[in-house]
Amino acid sequence: EAQVTQNPRYLITVTGKKLTVTCSQNMNHEYMSWYRQDPGLGLRQIYYSMNVEVTDKGDVPEGYKVSRKEKRNFPLILESPSPNQTSLYFCASSPDPYNEQFFGPGTRLTVL
């Protein structure tokens, strides 16, 4: 089944404890992206990647890192999480930036 998977789906952590949210797609897509979704603000792009080893900042990159060492994986790294990073995170992929993005199921992160 073609899909985007994210792990974990739910995470509660404490301020300053480094964490990684994994994202993997099995559709051989070039383009991958991370969003955060907050009430009243909609989805905002954090980082995106056009291909392996090519990443760039979205609208709200502060406090986040990404890497794209393999085509299928695009992990989101929070080196020192803070409470304002409590949010619902979505990974998405598409064949290229022109096409429909397929979203993962989301990761709900709470930083205490």
Next chain:
Amino acid sequence: QKEVEQDPGPLSVPEGAIVSLNCTYSNSAFQYFMWYRQYSRKGPELLMYTYSSGNKEDGRFTAQVDKSSKYISLFIRDSQPSDSATYLCAMKIDSWGKLQFGAGTQVVVTP
């Protein structure tokens, strides 16, 4: 001011009614307009994709774009309880560009 404005709802309608959703935007450069549906605890999925002004119909769904008014709409005819979800509008300046999302409108269709 946000670039894309969308009433968060909730919008509650009885089964069989027409659901009317809309977004306004401030950037006249937007050319590509989308509607996504998001069920609870799921990621968004693309419903409709339109370019420039006009109407597009797909089954029970109709998307309208009025660029002169910077206003887009989504209509759902013969609404079903399975249409209960959050609907997000999204738009971008060119086919390559970054998506700007509205905040989403929660729709509840009651049997």
